[in-house]
Amino acid sequence: MSGKEHNKTTPPAKGKINILIVDDLPKNLLALEAVLSDPGYHVVRAGSGPEALRCLLEEDFAVILLDVNMPVMGGFETAEVIRGHDRFRHIPIIFITGVEKSDIQIFKGYSIGAVDYILQPLVPEILKAKVAVFAELFRKNSKLEGRAQKIENINEELKAVNAELQETKHELEVETAERIRTLEELGQRDLLIHQSRMTAMGEMLGNIAHQWRQPLNVLGLQVQELGLSYKHGNFSKGLLDDNIARAMGIIQHLSQTIDTFRDFLISSEEKKPFKVDQIIAKAVSLVEENYTSQGIHIDIGSTGDPQIIGHPNEFGQVLLNLLRNAKDAMLEQRVNDACITVRSWAENDRAVVTITDNAGGIKKEILDKIFDAYFTTKELGKGTGVGLFISKNIIENNLGGRLSARNVEGGAEFRIEV
Amino acid sequence: MTSDKSRPLLSLLIVEDDKMALSIIVRMVANEFPHCTIHSAENGIMGLELYKELTPDLVITDINMPGMGGIEMAREIRSIDVNARFIVMTAYSDIDLLEKFQEIGFCVYLLKPLKFEELFAAIEKCSKR
Secondary structure (H helix, E strand, O other), X not given: OOOOOOOOOOOOHHHOEEEEEXXXXXXXXXXXXXXOOOOOEEEEEEOOHHHHHHHHHHOOOOEEEEEOOOOOOOHHHHHHHHHOOOOOOOOOEEEEEOOOOOHHHHHHHHHHOOOEEEEOOOOHHHHHHHHHHHHHHHHHHHHHHHHHHHHHHHHHHHHHHHHHHHHHHHHHHHHHHHHHHHHHHHHHHXXXXXXXXXXXXXXXXXXXXXXXXXHHHHHHHHHHHHHHHHHHOOOOHHHHHHHHHHHHHHHHHHHHHHHHHHHHHOOOXXXXXXXXXXXXXXXXXXXXXXXXXXXOEEEEEEEOOOEEEEOXXXXXXXXXXXXXXXXXXHHHOOOOOOEEEEEEEEEOOEEEEEEEOOOOOOOHHHOOOOOOOOOOOOOOOOOOOOHHHHHHHHHHHXXXXXXXXXEEOOEEEEEEEO | OOOOOOOOXXXXXXXXXXXXXXXXXXXXXXXXXXXXXXXXXXXXXXXHHHHHHHOOOEEEEEOOOOOOOHHHHHHHHHHHXXXXXXXXXXXXXXXXXXXXXXXXXXXXXXXXXXXXXXXHHHHHHHHOO
């Protein structure tokens, strides 16, 4: 039975109760064994104190019957060793002796911790009865310990389950928090992109308003001129034809303007090769009127007729974003002689466009943040912080190019390379 | 609306950067007020020079013009003539600029697209001393 855990009480094999008998005389052992022969007992023999200790290490015993007179290690000595051991301290010891019958010896036996002191010759019935008491005690203790162990085991299991639940709960909490954050970010992102589109639309409307302001005024004046001339008597066919021709010219111009705007706002179309300079000219024509009225000049220059394959309108959208960015910077800095310089050229099969302002440049601390989503230096409500983010996305993800920014003399330069 | 011969002679300065609009306005105002002397300018700088030179009774001006705009011009004119009178023509998109013009002071403001009836009525109103 070696290899059992020593720190626990082991129930005897097949429900039997272990009883240890220790005596140096085999005949005495035999006699004890005979007296204690019982299907409920498992009697273990030990011929010496040391052997008894070995047996104790291997099995749990209900009671020890210990001979007092043994060579090498006497009964008292053996008992002291047993008593000194935490695990064995509580095993009842019954001394048996045929020699040490004095009261002093008996007293010594009890003082060592014996539960009984039996003198030879043995009365088998008495010995049986005494052993039976301890056997019963052991059985009850074992049951209790078993129950305690079970409860302990259940408790341990519950603890483990609880720990698992705690862990799962924590994981769920982390996951939930993450999901909420993702949802929030997605929602916020959608909202910002929507806001950015609305801003772009609003800006477009502003541009249309500026472009239409003068032509509409002139158109109105021409129509009124016909009526007034008639009233004053200087109406003529020449005046009529002249005004109709001019009015139609203006109407044509207005019509083209909204077509251009509409073309720019329509997003999905097939990828195709397009001339960069054409898109630049279109984008600039959309905003020029508006920017000029705010004192901002736009200077365009190009060489090499660069071309790109992709969605022209997406590219146009980026140009409008960069132009607006430059304009806002210059209005914010109240720049005199504000000028946006747009340059385009072909370089090693690549199209390069730079848009440069003279608003003093981008602060060093934020130069690496300007393309981040939601990053804006504009006042609350003026910038959504997605214009440059979306522009970079379009150029790098949709067109496979690069959009970068750096400071040059007097201002900031945005460089598109596709 | 034919002119009243008994009315004192009125001189007008019209400032507008759109040449076609300017020429029609000048023609129509001349038709309507044949006894008026009409001067025209295509921008604020020209307008200011003409004002200094001729001191017209009434200035009809656009606000948004390249170079010197209507507001800057009017501010200069006001600084040399506290009695200068202005009729302001402006587009709705520039209506916030009108506040600045209010500090300088004007007689009437008209929204573009311009209606001649309103312009003529404004000239009538502002020419009464």
